[in-house]
Structure formats: structure tokens, C-alpha cells
Amino acid sequence: MNDFRQRLRLTCAATLAALLAACGGGDGKAPPVSDRQAASLATTVSSSAGLTLPLEVLGDGSPARPVIAEAQLSLPTDKLGSAAQLWFQCHRCGFYSAPEFEATSTLPTKIKASVRILGGDGDDSNAPWIDVTDANVKLADDERLHGGINGGFYTTRITLPLDAAAKARLVALPRTNRIQFRFNGTDGESNGYRILNLQLQDGGAAQVDSTVVQRFDPLSERGVTGIAAADVAAGKALWYAQGKLAKSTIVSRKLQAACASCHAEDARDLQYFNYSNNSIVQRSRFHGLSETEGKQIAAFIRSSLQNVAYVDKARPWNPPYQPGPGLDCDTAECATRWAAGAGLEAVLNTPAQAVNALFGKPINAPLALTQADIDKVMNPNATMNVRETAIAMQFPDWNAWLPTIHPLDVWPTQADGSGFVNGIQHPTNGWQNPNGRYLALIEWFNKNKNPNGNMADWSHLIPDLRVQINAMMTFTGWDAYTFLGGGRGNHIADNGTFGAQLGAAHLKSLASTATMAAGKPGAFTTNAFIERSVASMLHWNAIKQWELAQQYSLEGNQTWFIGDKDQATGKWKGRGEAHGWPFNTVSLFFLAPHMVYQEDKNAAGNITREWYTAWEADNIVASYYRSNQWYQLQMTVNPGGQSDWVNYPMDWPYLTEFDKYVAIKVGSDTPAAAALQDSHYVRLLQARIKSAQYVNNDIPLYDPNQPDLFANRGRYGRGQTLKHLTVANFLDNANRDGVAPSNYRFLDGLQPGLYLKVVNGAIQQFNTLYAQQPISAWRRCDPNNTQLGEPENFAGFRYCLDQAKTPLGVYSNGSYYMTSNALYQTPTEQTEQYGIWKATQLGAEPARLKVWSDWAAAAWQ
Template sequence: MLGAGLPSAPTVATANLTLDVSGVGAATELWLRCHRCSFFGPPEHEATSETPAAVKASLRILGGTSTANAGAIPWVDITDATMVLADAERVQGGLKRGGGLYTARMKLTLDGATKARLISGVNLVQFRFNGSDGESNGYRVIDLQFRNAQGQSLATNAVQRTDINAEKVAGRTLTTDVAAGEKLWKAENTLLKSTLVPRQIRAACASCHASDGRDLQYFNYSNNSIVQRSRFHGLTEAQGGQIAAYLRYALRDMAHVAQAAPWNPPYQPGAGLDSKPVTEWSAGAGLDAVLDSPTDAVKALFGKPLDGSALALTQADVDKVMDVNTTLNTREVPLPIQFPDWNSYLPAIHPLDIWPTGADAAGSFEKGATFTADNRRLDPLGTSKKITAWLESHRSATFGDWSHLTPQQRNEIQSLLKPSGFELYAFLGGGRGNHLAKTGLYGSQVGAAQLQKLASPTRVATEPAAFTTNAFIERVVGSALQWNLVQQWEWAQRYGMEGDQRWFIGDYDATAKTWAGRGEKRGWPFNTVSAFFLAPHMVYQQDTDAAGKITREWLLAWETGNKPGSYTRTNAWYQMQVTLNPGAQSDWVNYSVDWPYLTGFDSLLSQTLGDATPAQSTFALMSDIRLLQARIKSAQFVNNNIPLWVPTDTRSIINNRGRFSKAAVVKHLNPINFMEAVSTQATQSSPFRRLDKLQAGLTLKLLNGAFKQFNQLYTATDPAIWRRCDPNNMDLGEADPTAGFSFCLDVTKQPLTLKSPGVYVMASTDYRSTAEQKLQYAVWKAGTLGADPDRVKTLNDWLLRVWP
């Protein structure tokens, strides 16, 4: 359902489903799976030639009525109000703007009039793309069925899909269109922003996509989709065809990956992916690998077959996975969350159309700019070009083989890749939730001001909260980080950099001129700002009132009515980074995964969904299971040789290498995070309490596993090598013992508080307890819960050595 996007000229297409007599009588619903059936991006801010569509998609069931006689049959808008969504889609944001899932399953209940139109034979169903919002030019219906009350498909004709490989094969022939298409693909100042905003833009097709267009070839975008997107940007249908001809011919040697599709989320985890060629990894395991059953999600995590049987994990099953000396494969363990689709990688606005051009322009993305007080020049575009040139000049004749690099060369490319994302983030300025400079302007502010100059008062009046200065900062930050991610994907794919992290990530010994690589058999080598930073929780710019009180945070300005959707997308980006950067156990590898943010949003989404309905409780439980996976993977990640504290480093403790060691996560991996916890000010329920609904006593097995992990990591360490907390040190932004970046143990032990006979609680300050209090409490509480006494004793014996 793709078109130029003018609301005055909607795109209409007709599908046919064949029913026999029994099917006509049994049909109760029309079921479909739709990719991007609703709008996701911010509302258009510029003056439009027509009013943007409010509802993206509509359908109507003609049955045996011909299209020529369909005028009296009303269209049904595809919205939360008219469709019955599958539980996962409904509770995680639905079809409202900012919904959590890009592909949604839904059904339309057939009323009497509709059922009366069904016939034995061919039945017609029409879909309409009502028009663009200024960003999207359509949607895709990827499954369609008439179903009975039991959810069984009734149509007798099979779903047919366009054979994109046939289009690729046909495009291997050189024609006169190829040269014209190449010129159009690379030409700047040729495209229009959109059908609704017919203003020329700077960016070329090659600017927002992979420079050679390999993303369109890899993810099997059809010729029609390339043509229609070209029309959306002001080109003719013939010119769109020329671009398609160029891409097919120029990329004729790329392997066809059938699983790759615009709707199949890149890198979606699934069984068997590692056994396929590495070039197929980006295609992911497909939408069908996304789990809907909590029982299946737990089975997948603990390596059990998804066979429909009841959950029956033993302690040995749990211990096998909750082991810091093993490696949980986050590429192959199916997850109960849908990863972002490829369209969500692509910049909504290219940086060249955000920032002023010219060498001396303030905040120039094209030439670089200075925003920092130390007068450092920031040039993320220039750095990207340097990386591409290095990779081009050092690649081997065998695709994806980087074993020929010398230790010095490995250090060279790591030294280019690691700061690249940080440079862009510094260009944008500030940090999560705050991209405002105390003096002068950050790049995000310069870019936002440029966009605001183009804002139409008429458009702004439609939804003022979505057009504030902070909302424009979010547009700028999000688009720049999308550009960054597309660069990384292109490097990974074009140069075969996904096969072995150890080629690009490791430690270089300049004296011995040796390289010690780290990592897993597959993973991105970009230990820098990456996919993680596209989460709404990273992109948002907080709103405050006149008194400085925060009035909006953690979600984008145009998503304020859809926390479940926004939080789900944050969780998806965070989880996806764990799959992309599976870890190489060092200070900087896996930087992009900020584990407290990942686990924090696992918990926050669970709390937001709650237990008000069975469906909400189910998907809250799904988030709890992802939290469990994160706790296990992070425990394995921190099992490294980074010193817990470097006492000879006299700089601020925030710069001490020990801050990247396992000392920094003692508070997160403490078994207290697996149990009920009480302080003098607050009560914490076990985040895994819902799991006992799946298998009685499972939470206790997990608690035992948590003790095993913690003991493996910490109880063999000498108390003398730990840094002791200094309550007067504020280098970490707050008092050392309870600071978020704390990596110390308290100097002395304070007895737990006796709340009532036999019941103890932790001492707290502003609802926060120190590591010492939490460890003591974990030992006491575990005893009351029936945890393995030997594991509890091992921890307690260490505590007695730490605080004799």
C-alpha cells in the first residue's frame, strides 16, 4: 500500500480471498498483520500543500461485490477503536502515534451486513492508504485471512508475495537506465522534502540510505517501493524506475537473503542464526521468532524446547545458564519483544538539511564546528569519511576476512571507531534529557533553531506540545543518531565486519606490539554511541515548568499520551544493542549497552503495564523475563580482569579504571534484586514474583542462581583490593556510598534495623541503601525464603572477611 502520499489521491488496492460454502458460513472476522499501519514519527512542522492524513489506513470488505459497485460500502479506518489488536500490540502502545510495535496483528469483527456480502468463491477486500503525515508513504499488509470463531484461516487460496529475487535477477542486465539512475541516486539538491512539502532538500537518496543503496537490496524492498518513495520525494515514476535499475545492476553480486524484508526486524534473535552465513545475520529470525508466551520465553532463556509442555526447570537447569563463566547467546535466544524495523534506522531528516552549510556557519555538519569550551573541533561527517577510507584501503580480497591486520592496524581502526559516535554525541551536546548548553549553543540547539525557522504557524497550532523548542531538539538528536546508525550498518555490511569482534576490539600493547582481542563469534565492533542511543529515553529533551520542575521526561514530545508504546520502543532499542554488541568483557566494549538503563526500563515497562488485566500482566511478565536475561548477561559481561580499584590513579574517582570493573555492578547483581526487599522507607517486591505463576517455586531457583552468580564474581576477591567508600567524596555527583556510579564497599558495617521481632529492614537515606546494608539484608532474607544454605553461607563468610 505505497504511493506518493497526497490525501487528495489516496492509494487503493484490492486483495482476494477464496471461500467455499462452509467458509462463508463460518467466517466471523478478517484477520491481518500490517507493517506500519499507523504513523510513528513527529507531526509535520512545515506548511503543507494539503492537510496531512489523520488516519493512515482504511479497509472495506466487498465480498462478492465488484469494485465498480463498491461505492456504497463504507471504509473502516484502521485504529485502536475499530480493530481488535493482539494483546502484545494492544497493551504496548496500540496504533496510536508512538506505538511500541511497527508491525501489528489485528482483526475486524464481521457484522451482519458484511457477512451477507460474502460468497462462495472469490471475495474482495480493499485497502486504502489515506495519505502521508509528511514522513510516511504507505504501509504493507503482509498477512490476510478470513477466520472462524476458533481463529482458523478459512480462505482456500494461498498468500502470494512478489518474488523480489526475480526482480534482482532481471536487474542484472545493463540498460541505459542504469547510468541515469546512478546520477539520480547520488544527486544533491534534486529531491523534494515530500509530496506534502514540495521544498527542495539538500540530501540525496545516497545520503539517508547506505551510500551504495545496499540496504534496499539487502532488505528486499521491491522495485515498486523504490519507485513510490522516489515519487514521494518529487521524482517521476520513470525516474524512480531508473533508480531501481541502477541499484539492481550495481548490487547484482550481493547475495539474496530471502528472510530479509522491510517488516522483519533486523537482528531479531532466533534459534540457528549463528549457523547461517554471517551475511544473513542482519536479516534476523523474522517476526515469527518474537515470543508471545511467557512459558516459551523462559524456556528459550534456559535452553529448553518450545514444545507446548509445562515449564519444569530444575535447579541444575537454572544454574547452567546463571553462570558467569558461560556465554548466553543473545543472538539465538528468542525474545518476547519486537526489534525496530529498518525504516526506523533511516534519518527522518538528514543532517545536511538540519544544520547550516558552509565552512564558517555556526554548527556546520558539513564542515565541522566548535561547540566545546576547550575549542575542540568536532567533525562527525569528516570522521565518517576517514573510517570509510581506512576500511576501503585495508580490506582483503576475501570478503569479511580481517585476519590479515597487524596489531598496529587493529589499534588504528579501533582508535578511529571508538570515538566516532562520541564525537557525534558531543556535536549534539549535553546528555540524555538535557541538550542545552549553559553558555552558547550546542549543535542540537543550532539545528533545532534552523528547523523552527521553517515551522508553519498553522501546523504548530494543531498540536503545540509537539512543536516546542525541546520537541525540535528531539527531532534533531534523533535524526543525527539515525544517520550514525546507518553509517555503522553500512560499514558492518559493506566490509564484512560482523564476523568476529576480536579483529577490531581488544587491547594493544605498544611495547610488545601485540594485540589481545576480545569478543564473541559475531557482533558489531562499534564500542561507541550506537543503536542504544535511538531509544526515546536517550533522545528526549526534558520539559520543565517556570520553577524548574520536570514536567516531561523519558518519552518524546509527541508521545506524551502513549507511555507504554514509548517505553516499549526504548526497551527494544536497548535490548537490540545487547544482541548487536554481545560483549567482549572490557571497559569500553559494549559501552553502548548501559546496563542500568536496560534493566531500569525492563522494570519500568513492567510496572507501567501492571496487573490490571490478564493481558497487561502477561506482558509485564515478559518484561520481567527480559530483566532476568539482562541480569544473567551482565553478570557474564563483568566477569573480567579489570582491577576493582587503581589506587595509584589520583585523578577524580569518576575517571578511575575501577569504575568499569565488576565493582561498579555489585549493587545490581546483589541477590537482593531477586527477592522482596524492605528498608525503613520503602518496600520492594520481587521483580520475578510473577514467574511462580508459570512454575511453582521458580523464583526460589532463580534466587539460588543469583547467589551462584554473585559468589562466582565476588567472594573470591580479597577485601584489601576494594576501594572503601568516602561519604564526603562528591566526584560521582552525589555522596560516594549511594552514588549511581559507586564502585566501593562501605568502610564499616552497620547492623540491620530490627523492625519487629525477627523482622529486619535496611537503613536508608532518601530511599537508597548502601551496598553493605543490601548485602547483609540479602543474607538474612534469603534464609527466611529457603535459599540454598551453602550458597548463602559462602556469601556471608565473605562479608565477615570484608567487615570482620
Template sequence: MAAVMVTAGLLVGCGGDGGGTDTGPVGTTPPAENPASSPASPTTPTTPTTPTTPTTPTTPSPAASGPTTALQLPLEVLGDGLPNTPVVATANLTLDAAGVGAATQLWFQCHRCGFFGPPEFEATRYAPTQIKASLRVLGGVSADNAADIPWVDITDSTVTLADAERVQGGLNRGGLYTVRISYALDANTRARLVNGMNLVQFRFNGTDGESNGFRVIALQVRNAAGQSLATNAVQRDNIALEKDAGKTMSDAVTAGQTLWNGRGLLLKSALTGRSIQAACASCHASDGRDLQYFNYSNHAIVQRSRFHGLSQAQGQQIAAFLRYSLQSVPHVAQAAPWNPPYQPGPGLDSRPLAEWSAGAGLDAVVDSPADAVKALFGQPRDGTALALTQTDVDRVMDATATLNTREVAMPIQFPDWNAYLPAMHPMDIWPSGSAGGAWETGATFAGNGKLDPLGTYKKIGAWFQSHQNPNGVHGDWSHLTPEQRNEIQSLLQPSGFELYAFAGGGRGNHIASSGHYGAQVGAANLQQLASSTNTAREPAAFTTHAFIERAVGSLFQWNVVQHWEWAQRYGLEGNQQWFIGDYDASTKTWKGRGEARGWPFNTVSAFYLAPHMVYQTDTDSSGKVTREWILAWETGNRVGSYYRTNAWYQAQVSINPGAQSDWVNFSVDWPYLTGFDEYLANEIGGTTSAQGTAGLLSRIRLLQARIKSAQYVNNAIPLYVASDTGSLINNRGRFGRGQVLKHLMPTSFMDASSTQGTAYSQFSGLSQLQSGLPLLVLNGALKQFNQVYASTNPADWRRCDPNNNDLGEPEPTAGFAFCVDRSKRALPLLSPGVYGMTSVGDRITPEQKLQYSVWKAQQLGADASRINTLNAWVGRLWP
């Protein structure tokens, strides 16, 4: 098996797992072009060619004299993905004699070193690769003489991941797209190290059908204490230079424009050899600005082009077009394929609006529980012991304030840009001639009239284009009239729901009782292309339900890319109040709602990319649920799936918390967010220190979500609208503060006993960080609960009806309940002087929780005035 070889610093990628636009330094040798990558006919796969001959690396040999050579990063290991021509990248690390003697491990940070997408289902030229990446440490041996040095596959069993990555999913289909890895150097490897230049090689073994490589963004030789030993400097690629070099018009620009927009020119992948209808412009931002903004390299564009069946020359033309046509897109150095968009961090709001999408970078992801608490409560992360006061806690746990979730560093890594990009374009899932209709012309599926989300989105884009401010200031929408604001809000809000209706059904169920929803039609179209050879490898990933998930997931990805493009092209990430608010038709006035920054799309958005929103429930012959909340190909890595659901939910809170809308589920469904913070913590477990830390970090995120949700629901939406006849599911009160009553209960912040046992507080672990901290948080919870509920009129509440099942189960304990009980019962006495709550089937009614909150808070020593305020309201609810 031959390999294409490149030197350190050469590669950066675009789309899939590579996806991007970064070229390497002048004078390096590009990977040899594989003739098999030329476009194929729509029906006949091209024939694989003889493996290419490896190019010669230009890295100086270890014996070369002269100045130390800098380590160039990122090290991009990208190619067309064909397993018969793996890509090898070589890096150099210089050690002195002391470093040679002390070296024990190779440490590196890798962007997408594992596979994350669904396994390939179509016929392929070669078997899809199972292990994506390999490495070997050559030390002082030149690459030309390294044939006898074995490659080591990078797997969870051969390397050691940092704790957060290891216990939250690992490499393949794990929770984090960028991971920190240590590889222990054995005696044979250490014997190859020399006083001088030492070589390390990474290999991309081939594609799974979706990815075309990975990136090493940091690389060190370390001693046992974790200290870096290499003495040569690190030089990072400057993508601004590539952008500057591409500002000149040429014939390549014109050719590249044609290729970028050309339909029917691409292969699904070089592995399948099947032609698709989607163009480059179909899955990315239509003008390619995502590749320019997130600083993908020219080389990455070229390699992704080759992955999709174009030649190297054609990929270079596409890169030329993008660089020339997108000169006006601001260069944001922080933006990178591995830096998660919108990752929160201190100071983001003070940066220019154009920089917000880049996020605060991977360094803003918090690993320490103490630092996570400090970040949440606005304390400096200075290495000192945690020492919060009640004033510090109350300042943040305030339902009348606005917690800035864009600037609070979070203990979770947001998804990278590649996770936004559609695995398949809707036009290739619902092509012309599909049953019920096609993506490009609209469709009629079971239970719905004609649906044309593409037409709707074109209309929205045209509206923004025609209504830009005449002053020419990007992102200034202050000129809009109240009528215009209402007009665009009326277009945006239903657009995501039309798209969802195109798929049909609801979360976990896209199967119609009669006829077929769009998700079923799309799944059937994809299944017709399935190869028994590939589907036999992992049967559970190729069921009808799994194909429904492929269709639904790609549809939601396409949706969010449209949102990002609108936000960037038209500067919509500023004042949300310009686009989200209440219009009074009688007075023709507008009352805006929202935060200083955020997407104005109060509809189906990033939240819906979570596996928990995409999955299709599996059941057995008796109707018993056998799989839910995770995707079909994630059954072996539930914790990784839960992490990614958490990441999308948390990202939505930063990108667009929804501006206290009537539609509490859009853009953030607060009960889902808080529920998965708990689910992930429980799934991780706590038998090891690393698991305990990860679980505590998840619960700190839960605390943030409880705080933010209290602020979010502290609005003027009625508690219950008696005149809203019909099912309770449509009552306006369901979208107000009543729905989260159970989540903001003080019982959610304390150990709570019932007739079925004791539920321990999710926040008791905070005492490990600071003695007495759980009590400070309980006091904060009492404060925010009283702010949201204690002033409400008991007559305004709906009283629970045990016989009403509109919400899917008896109303008093239903998941979406927004009522209080008709009467109260005395708390049961569990033992002398110790009360509990009456619990049936692990469900407890609001009146039991409220009474217990008063009693237990007193026992715990909570603030008396806050307890009295709560007790007085409970007395008014049930005199």
C-alpha cells in the same frame, strides 16, 4: 476525493514507513503518476494538481468462473502520500459455503499501520493526515460498484490488536511496528460475503509528513475460534526474481545512478514541496545496499521516489541502478522490510554471516512467558509444561559463560529497518552557513573545538577499503597485524563520541550554559521553517526542546546507518576479537575480546536511538521536571515509548554487547537496560491478564539482562584506581564490576523488606509458570554473584564517602556508585524474628543489602553452600 487503486500483491515500500524495493506481478496496473510530484525549486512549493482518476483493478470479478485465484502478499499500500490521492489496494479471499456461514472476523498483520515519527512542522499543501489506514470488506461486491460501502478507519477503537501490541502502545506511536489486528464483521458485512471470491480493500489515506504507506503481510477471514476459512492459496512475492531481472545494463541504470547520488534533486516530501540538499545516497547506505539486502521492491523504490518529488519514471531508473549495481549483495530471503534486523532466534549463528543482519523474523518474537523462559534456559518450545531443574538454571546463570543473545528468542519485537533511517539528514539540519559551522565542513560549538564527524567517518571507511584481505574472502580480517588492529580501534572508539559532541551536552540535556551546542543550532534552523498552521495542532510537539530531539535523533540514526553499511560492505560482523581488544605497545601484541559475531563499534551506536537517549528534559518555571525519558510527541503514549527504548537497548545486546570493554556504557549501558525492563513492566501495570502477561515478559527480559550483565562485567577491570585523581565519574573502576554491584545483589531476586516497606521481587511471577522457579532463579543469582564478587579482595574496593557528590548525589547510594561502605550496621528488627534493611529516601546502602541477602536467602531455603560463600565474603569486607 479520488483514489489510486492497485491490486493485491502489487506494492512494497522504501524509506519512511514505506521505504523499499519490491515490484508487483507482471500485468498489474501501477498507480497513476501525479504530476505534482516533479521536483520543485528550493524556495517555491509546487502547486497541487487535480486529483488523478483511479485506475481499474485487475482482480477478477466475483462472478468470474475458473480456478481459484491466489492471494498475493504482501499487500503494499504505498504512494506519494498526498491526501488528495489516497492509494487503495484490493485483495481476494475465496470462501466456500461453510466459510461464509462461520466468518466472524477479518484478521491481518500490518507493517506500520500507524504513524510513528514526529509530526510535520513545515508548511504543507494539505493538512497532514491523522489516521493512516482504512479498510472495507466488499465481499461479493465488485470494486466498481462499492461506492456505498463505507470505509472504516483503522484505529485502536475500531479494531482489536493482539494483546502484546494493544497493551504496549497500540497503533500510533506504539511500541511495535508490525501488529496483528482483528476486525469484527458486522451483520451487513457478513451479508456481503459469497460462496466464491470475496474482495477486501485497504486504503492509505495520506502522509503525516514522513510515512508513505503500509503493508499487509498476512490476511485471513476467521471464525470465532480464530481458524482461517479462506480456501485459496497464498502466493508471496519473490524479490529474487526482481533482482535477477535487473542484472542487465541499460540507459536507465546510468540515469538512476545520477538520480541516486544527485544533491538538491529531492523534496522533503510531496506534502511540503520544499527542496532538500540530501540525496537518496545520503540517508541510506551510500550505494543503496540496504534496499537490496532487505528486499524492498522496485515498486516501493518508485513510490518513495515519488514521495520525495521525483516522477515515476525517475523512480524506475533508480530501481534499475540499484538492481544492476548491487548484484553481488547476497539475496537473503528472510530479509524483509517488516522483519526486524538482528531479531534473535535459534540457529542464527549457524547460518552464513551474510544472513545474520536479516534476523530470525517476526515469528521468532515470543508471546508466551513459558516459551520465553524455555528459550532463555535452552529448553525446547514444544508445548509441554515448564519443568526446569537447578542444573538447567545454573547452566545459564553462570558468570563465566557467554549467553548467546543472538540465538535466544526474545519477547520483544526489535525495530524495523525504517526505524534506522534518518528522518532528516544532518546536512539539512546543519546546512552551509549555520552558526558555528556546517555538517559537511565541521563546526565549532560551545565547549568544544572543531568537530568534523563526517570527515572522521570518511577516514574510517577509507581505512577499511584499503586494508581488506588480499585473499579476497569477504569478512576475513585475520591478516591484520596487532598494530593495524589497534589503529582501527583507535579510530572507531572515539568516532561516536565526536558525533555526540557535535550535538553537545548529554542525555536529557543538550542546552549549553553559555553559547549553543550543535543540537540547539540545528533546532533553531528547523524552527525557522515551522508553520504556525501545523504547529498549532499539537503544541507540545513543536517546542524548542522538541526540535532539539528531532536534530539529535536524526544525527544518531545517520550514525547507525554508517555502522550498518561498514559492517555489510566490509564483512565486519564476524569475529569481534579482530577489532576489539587490548594492544600491548611494549610487546606489540594484541589480545582480542568479544563474541563470535557482532559489530566491532565500541562506541555510540544503536543503543542511542532509544527515546530515553534522545529526549530533552522539560522543566517548569521553578525547575521541576515535567517531561523526561520520552520524546515530546510521545506524551500520550509513554508505554509505547518505553517499549521502543527497551527494543533498542535489547537490540544492542544482540548486535554488539561491547566485548567486556573498559567503557561499560558502550555499547550497552547495563543499568539502563535493566532499569527500563522494570520501568516498562511497571508502566504497563497489571490490572488485566494481558497486562500481567506483558509485564511478566518484560521481567523475563530483565532476567536475561541480569545474566548477561554478570558475564559482561566479569572482567579484569580494576575495582578502583586510587591514582585516577579528579572526579569519580572518570575513574576506571566505574566501568568495571563495581558499578553493577547493586543490580546483581541477591536482594534484586527476592522479596525484600526495609524500614520503608517491602519491595516485591521482579521474578515472583515466575511461580505462575512453575512452582518453585523463583527459588531456582535465586540460587542462580547467588551463584553468579559469588562468581563475580566473592573472590575479590576487600582492599581493592573503594570505600564510599557520604560527602562525595562527584556522581551527582551522595556516593553510598548514587546511581553510578562502585564502592562498598566503610562499615556495617546491624539490620533493624522489623518484628520479632523478622529483619529488614535501613532505608532512607528509598535508598539502601550495599552493606545493608548484603547482610539482608544472607538472612533472607536462608529464610527462603536457598542453597546453603552458596549462602555460606556469600556470608564469608561479607565477613571479609567488614571483619
């Protein structure tokens, strides 16, 4: 393996007791032993000739063996006095996972990253380490307002102002300035971070160093020259070995899970996302393997996955499926790009950029949208391509997809054979075996490949096979969810103790009092362990779906798999988009903390915590952002098939509500916050447009032959979304409590008159969806019917029209308001009366208003 290139970072030597003390633990204090000695053992990864990025600050995670990585930056003589700050972009500089709970050899580290500016060669003893915390550094507004270093962003932009002492240490060319980054140790889950970009800047954030930056080329590690067959065989055995891995450097307990358990079975995710050999080796060491064994695993991956396409954007830090132009295509070669996403550079920074992107304009062009531009996009008969529409949101990175605890270690096999591998008998729903379902899918896809050899072509399937695989994929996702028991916010079995509770009990039995005492309060309750077990299953489910999608090229035409067999003709009627996942079942949507959480209640039965997990109580905005990420990602990857079951796997109101919740949490107290809030409202507008297109289907408004209101097909179509797509949602809202400005008023600040154009678009959207439907096809609300949980005319799930209208309220100034305390509980007849009046007052286009008002007049004669 002499020619097998390894990019390994040197770590602090464990055999030098004095140096262990020197490396410290992220407390920001100067270590007692010479840091020059420590630095001498750190890899110098740049020189006056250039800097190679990313800088991988990765190790085995032991707090006793922090990792130090060094870069060197060149300052021209005329710029020496201008340097005022160090700016860097960091992938995973924070801790994001549930706190460790098992007995540890060393308590988990609480501050992950530290940095220091050494300047030129010399005595480093007075150069202090600065911990990368919200208090010590400046974050870009987006990251700062969404939870900070440990918040909703996995890649953050960080600025460290230079004090007088740091400036005095800087030197000019031909000497270079040494910058060191330290990974202080693991929280029990992470084993390091990456520096993606690095600059010395002046006070105006302009770069002043002249360092030549090179980017590491992953192709340099994809070759197989010099790889020994014996190493490949050993690496393969290690990859699939169960009972071999330690949980982490600080928890020596052996896992049942193998490397292959948490990743794609064949490791294609590590090859596809271009994880370096160094990262593979260091993660192997984190799990108790040797450096040699880590190299053998890397050898196995490189040699066995030569057929996995190389995609330049596929990186550990680039969020999978991040929307951006150019991701769609029809050739086998370019179809591989989609999972890589458009890169972090595709994440938009301003609401003006987001509006341009939404309406198909160059993102940095001056806003000059016409009514025709708005109408073209706000058209229920169109299909918005959200895969290629850049947004102002950073999606989760690949690490965020992976389970932090595999189901094998949450539900180990019992004496009776039950457990994750074989399934569990549910008290009322029968045998639940998601792992068996997944294996059956592999068998089916292998058996039914296209004879022409084109893995990406599934057009050969006959209707009966499409029906069969559609059902199999649906059952797999739902088996995973049913396995857990209960539902969102209450993962408790309806009968007995099951799934999530059993897993939680097992995890809790492994807990250490000392570890929990040092962790976050409230993060180790029974409900917190239920959340851990729920997350384990749902992340495993997501990884298996990605693996199937990649292994069997399932990201093409959704109509091949989503649809129905016409009973009259026997032909297949497909639904969906040109690209998308075929899993019309529990999927990425369910990874949101809002879906994972287990609600806390007090002795009186009142809810004291909901919508976020127990370990996120100190950073709720970050938790909300994560929920919003997964919901937005689900819409991007697979918003459903314009069919029953609320277009599973989407639940559109959850997406739109969290668009609003995150916007509200960010606030508008400062110009920076207001701009971010507006960007969230642009995504809210996108979600309303896309959801309008998805309910524009053949589902009847109401089936009078189905008396059960929950089972009635009308609940899954446009009738149920009327309250969400009413034009009143785009207008200033007025009810008994007062007037609330529209979420979209900010549009006029971007382009005068743009708000009214969007209101006109909303009226067109409403008219297309509802004004062409016969009034006689609607169910009329029955206030005495409470099947939907509350009187039908107020119910959140209603899909009816009120039997009659009542007058709007009138303020003393003569303006009108809806006679309700909240828009969500306002009867439809009130929202339509108010909307027509308010849109008229605003100056909406008369022809559109007439269609709308004629519909309302016919509905309530």
C-alpha cells in the same frame, strides 16, 4: 525495460476530480461518489486462484490521491455462515514519526489506514470504509498494551469483527469476496503500509476462507535482463543527486540530501532487505520524482548490487537482528543471515516460551528446568549468546533506523563553510566533523583489506593497525555525539550555542504556524526541535555503522577490532564475542527516545517532561518500549568488549531500568497484561545475567593511585555493578516503606520451585563475581566524599564497600527490612545483610549461602 518486472499498484487518478472526492481522507465516512468506480482503478491482487502477499498499499502519499489495493478471499459454502471477523497482519498501519512542521499543500493525514469488506460483486455504495484505529479494531494483546496502532510495534496483528451488514455481503465459492485496503495519505513521512497476512475467521479465530496464498519472490526482481544501460546511468545520477528531491508530496521544499544520504551510500540496504521495485518507485514519487525516474533508480539498484547476498528473512517488515536460533555461523555464505534477523515469527508470545529460550530449551516444551540448567546459564564465566536467544520483544524495522531528516538538512553548509559536510567548531572541544571521520574510515578499510581477498577476514591486522582503527571508530561515534553538545536529557552546549541548538533553530525557521496548529500540542517547542536534530545525527550515525559493517564484513569476530595492545609483549589482546559489531562507541543504544529527548522545565526549574520525546506525550508506554527496543538491540548487536567505559556502547542500568519501566507501564491488572509484564521480567533476568558476564573482567575493584572517583578504573568494573547484581534484587524487597514482592515470583506459576532455583543461580552469580575477590582490594566508602554527586555510600555510581554495617530494621512480626526508602539508595552493607537473611528464609541452598555469608562477614568484621 519491457522485461524488467514492475509490481506497481494503481492509485486513484488525480485527473478525475470526482474520484478525488470519492477516495476521501480516512475519516471513516462513506465517500459521496461510487466506491465501485474507485475500486475499478485499484489493482485486484488476488482471485479465486490465489492471493499474493504482501499486499503493498503504497503511493506518493498525497491525501488527495489515496491508494486502494484489493484482495479476494474464497469462502467454501459450508463456511459462509461461520465468518465472524477479518484478521490481518499489517506492517506500519500507524504513524510513528515526529509531526510535520513545515508549510504543506495539504494538512497531514491523521489516520493512515482504512479497510472495507465488499463481499461479492455488486453495489458497493453501502459498504463503509472503517478507519484502522484503536477504537475501531481489536489488536493482539502485545500490540494493544504497548501503545496500539501508533505504538511500539511496527507490525501489528489486527482483528475487525464483522457486523451483520458485512456478513450479509459475503458470498461463497465460486464467487470471491473483495477486501479493500486504503492508504489515506501521509503524515509527512510515511507513504503507505503492507498487509502481510489476511484471513476470514470464525469467532474462535480459526481460518474459514480457503484462499491459496502465494508469497512474492524478491528474486524475481533481482535479475538484470532487459535493463537498459541508459536507465541504469539515469538512476545512478538520480540516486546521488542533491537538491533534486522534495521533502514529501505535501512539502515541496527541495532537500539538500540525496537518496544516498539517508540510506547506505550504494543503496545496499534496499537490495539486502528486499524492498520491491514498487516500493522504490512509490517512495521516489513521494519525494517528487516521476514514476519513470523511480523505475530508473530501481534499475540502478538491481544492476549495481548483484553481489549483495539474497537472504530469505531480509524483508522491510522483518526486524534487523531479531534474535533467534541459527543466526550464528562461521562460513562466509551464512554470515550474511545475521542482519536479516530471525523474522517476526521468532518474536515470542508467552513468558513460558521466553524462559525456555533463555535457558536453552525448545520454546514450546513443558517447563522442566533443573538447578543445573539454571546454573549453566547464570554463570559469569560463560558468554550468553543473545544473538540466538529468542525474546518476547519485536525489534525496530529497517525504516525505524533511517533518519527522517538528514543532517544535511538540519545543518546546511554556511557561508564560512561550516555545517554537517565540513563540521562545526565547538567552543571548547575543537573541530567536530563526524562526516569527515566516517569518510576516513572508508579510506582506512579500503587501504587495509586482507590481501587474501577474503573481505570477512581481518586476522591479518598487526596490533598497531588494530589500535589505530579501534581509535578511529571510537572517535567517529563520539564526534557525532559531541557535535550535538550536552548529553542525555540536556543537549545544550556547555559554552555558547552549538550543534543541536543550531540545528533546532534552523528547523524552527522553516516551521509553519498553520501546520503546527493542526499538530500535536507541545511537539513544536524549541526543545522538540532540539530532539529532531539530535535524532537526525544519531540515526545517520547508526546507518553509517550498518553500512560499514556490511560493506567491509565487520560483523565477525569482535576480538579483531576490540581490545588492547599489551605494552610488555607488543601483542594484541582482543576482547568480545564470536560475532558482533566492532564499534566500541556511540551506536544503536543512542537511538532510544530516552537518549534523544530534551527535558522540559517550568519557570521554577523543575523538570516537567523527561525520558520521552515531545511528540510522544500521549503515548508514553510506546516511547518506553522504543527505548527498551534499542537498548535490547544494542546488547544483541554489540554489548561492548568487557572493558573500560562501562562496556560502551552499552549502559547496562538503562537496559535493566527500562525492562522494568515498560513492565510497570503494561501493568498486571488483567491476565494478558500480567503475562506481558512477566515476559519483560524474563528479559530483565537475561540482562542481569549478561551484564554479570560482562563485568567479569580484569578491571580492578579500585585503583588507589587514581584519586578522582569518576576517572578511577574501578568505576567501570564489577565494583560498580555490585548494587545491581546483589541477590537482594532477586528477592522480595523490604524497607521502611513496606514489602515489595520480587519481580521473579511469577516463575513459580510457570514451574513450581523455579523461583528458588533462579535465586540459587543469583547467589552463584554473586559468589563467582565477588567472593573470589580479596576484601582488601575494595575501596571503603567515605560518606563525606561527594565527588559522585552525593555521599559516596549512597551514590548511584559507587564502587565501594561501607566501612561498617548497621543493624537491619525489624518489623513487629520479627521480620527484617533495610533501613532505607529505596533499594537504589540502600548502602551495600544493608542489601547484603538483608539478602542473606531473606534467601535463608526462602530455603536457598546452604553451601551457596555459606560462601556468600562468609564473604559478608569478612567485609564487615
